Amino acid sequence: MPGIVEYLILSAVLFALGLVGFLSRRNLIVMFLSTEVMFQGVVISAVAFAKFHRQMDGQAMGLFLLVIAAAEAGLALGMVVMLYKRRGTLDVDVWSSMRG
């Protein structure tokens, strides 16, 4: 039986991969996908804690994580569509000119 350490390491790997993707990719949509990968890692660790502490708090947290992810995805995609309409590209570097 895998213990909590295995689940935690898996969740950390997913989180780190999401982080790397978020930092390195330049496509807005892929960046948001990377944050979703990070969410998956967090869900795994929350549920793993719930299982090994034998209570439901972690699963409730997982549920709220889902809510946050859904809200974030809705807004983020709305913004991505808006940005794409303006500039015709999904490249984040195009938007770095906002720094002035």
Added chain:
Amino acid sequence: MTPTTGHLLYLVFALGGVGVYLLLPKGRGSQVRAGAVLGGLALAALISVLATRIVVTNSTTAFFYVFSTIAMLGAVRVITHTKPVYSALYFVLVVISVAALLVLMQAEFLAIALIMVYAGAIMVTYLFVIMLAQQDTAPVCDRRSHEPFLAVLAGFVLMAAVAGRCGDLTTASGDTIAQASPTKATLVANVPESSDVGNTTAIGRAVMTRYIVAFEIAGVLLLVSMVGAIALAKKKLPTETVEEERTPIGQIGREVPPY
């Protein structure tokens, strides 16, 4: 000092980091093959390191390895694929394997909720947007990454911190933290593992009693984000792109005399 599991994990993560670095799109000169080999090695090493700890082997263990491998490979492809559509589909794969892992942890409700919300709704919306915004050739932002080395370094530092902590944990005799230090939460919302109360009922009770305020706030959050998204989508924005000069229709192609 004898090498502990923690030290081994540092090595494994370093290897994996190099692999991911090589796999990240860097325009011309990406060493995809070398990256794939290194990443695969790191994965195999990670599994074998973890396997040394596992005492009881049963179907749960096997499923854990299968689905965690799929999840990690899928996540790597999400961040390294040059086509956003494939990234999104690989992410669906990650979601499904994570859901399977949740089932292994007896969190069936959350597993199905994950599939319904992520795979059923969020990713379909992502695909929708990706399709609307697709271009004929892969744009440069998909083919070149942004500071891949620093990004991988940041990821490695994170993993190293986790590995150090997990390395400590592995030296502890007990497998579960719960036995070592029961938290306050454990005492308050204690649900015995083998009860006749199903997972759905248990999570419902937790959400409706202990987390009722958070639950309501989550509902409000969803409502707000829905309103925000509609407001964003409704707004008509002037496009800044310059219309490219079009050849008048009559000048395209060859003049064809009437029949």
Added chain:
Amino acid sequence: MIEFLTSQFGVSAQFVVSVVLALVVIGAMQGGVAYCIYFERKISAWIQDRYGPNRVGPLGLLQPVADGVKFFFKEDVVPRHVDKVLFILAPGMIMFVSLIGFAAIPWGGQLQLGEKLVNIQVANPDIGLLYILGVASMGVYGVVIGGWASNSKYPFFGAIRATAQMISYEIPMGLCILVVVLTMGTLRLEDITQLQTGYWLGFIPQWNMFLHPLAFLILFICVLAEANRAPFDLSEAEQELVGGFHTEYSALKFGMFFLAEYGHMITSSALITVLFLGGWHLPWFSWTQPEATQWYAVVAKMGVISAKIVVFLFLMMWIRWTLPRFRFDQLMRLAWQRLIPVTLALFVLTVGLLYFGLHRSPVWALSGNAVIVVVMLVSAGTVGKEVTGRQPNLPRIQESPGAAALAGV
């Protein structure tokens, strides 16, 4: 034999029954799907005063075999411009999703095996209903990926339409199912079936259909939309989009899309049957009561649920050959401006009844439904735009300047 397996290999009787049932159901479904196509053609022919397929075998009954052989041996064209991996993946995906939805359907109550009672169900998870919903929500991927990978105009339109349609109709569908879940208080489909086996006034079966007819109707509409059936088959619309998402497909891949549609129909019919028509329950027939656990009772129950599924399949085909297709804005307006408000009202009604403990009382539920229908009628008559008519966002028709401009040149 089951005793042998359980004693020798340590597997539970439920496991053996599940495996056998999975094989039987998938096999039966393949055949059923093939004959669905036959009956679709027959029914369309009868409605149009024709004979339908009658050449292959007696009454054309071997037509599905001939079709299958044709699908196998036709040339499998993969156009050069497609995204190969996804193009090949899409039909498999849609087929897979349409097949695995079966696992949670209770086919025949419980069976007495020696000392134990086993469920005639591949799996009876705590979350059976959610499992089916989750699988159904994955169904859109095959369509979307197929349409996108074809890299061609019409399939792409089909895919875009399919996404918007599926996401929109999942909301009223989920709300209708929630109404049932609130009334029954469980997500296990077997329990939902067993809870519907009583009688009101001693003779009306306690099927949810008589408790929430509006939810039943709306769920049926949403199921039509989810299965891409006429009048909601906008993603394949032959007349506008050639074949929609499967325009570029041929031979076996096209056949898989075709079979998946019927598989989806069968699963959805089974779901509606379990939720609203009492599953395997037939009133006053002692073999189909939950207490009957003999093997012949199980067979009778399977027959009853199959008959109910067939009724729904016939209804779907009948509707397909009667009603014309919606326009896309009508489709969207129907979902967002009509079905979602109504189902939300139903949901609130059910929650209210649940609060007062009246959720199983047909008088209260039916009068609540009646109030909602009246409000819907009044609001449809006074406010809001009708579902039909000209699209409101189109520009006003103006006299074409074309002729004058040409004359000026």
Added chain:
Amino acid sequence: MMRDEDILELKAPQLNPAERLFIPQILDGMKTTLVHLGKSLLTKPMTVQYPEERRTVRVDNYRGVHRLNRDADGRVACVACHMCSTACPAHCIHIEAAESPWDDREKYPVKFDIDELRCIYCGMCSEACPVDAIELTPDYDLVGRSRQEMILGKEELLSIFDKTKDVKPRKNPGITGYPGTGDKPKAIESSSEVPKQ
């Protein structure tokens, strides 16, 4: 000149509340289709089961496959005058004429090909024929495995005559219907006797 009062403005009729619900309309339509379904199950549909059943066609004016008539001696009745190929709007008749071996006519066709795929079955050829040698038969199931096969030659057209002469007797056999005694063909000389259609 169009006046303003001539213009009728049509407005789409408004739906009443029941119609906006669509349910009565839908039920109405479904009743119609159900009635048709029941009718086809109880009675025999009108469909003609083609290879076993055949439509009854009017023999005298149905325009099917062509035939080339024979005269009373069994010779081809055609005199290779090219009238039919001239009249043919689809240019599907090809005739090669040669000097007749018989003394009752000057020419006869050594080759008489009709491209049945090109033909539009208008019947102009038989209208044009001065000796009523080419006619359209009531045969409508003409099939072939290749385009070449669908170009019927003289022998095929004559054999079609042999097959169909009982169903549809030859029109005006008197025109070229002499016994082969070497008599001058009267009918050709007095072509005004040929009934005009």
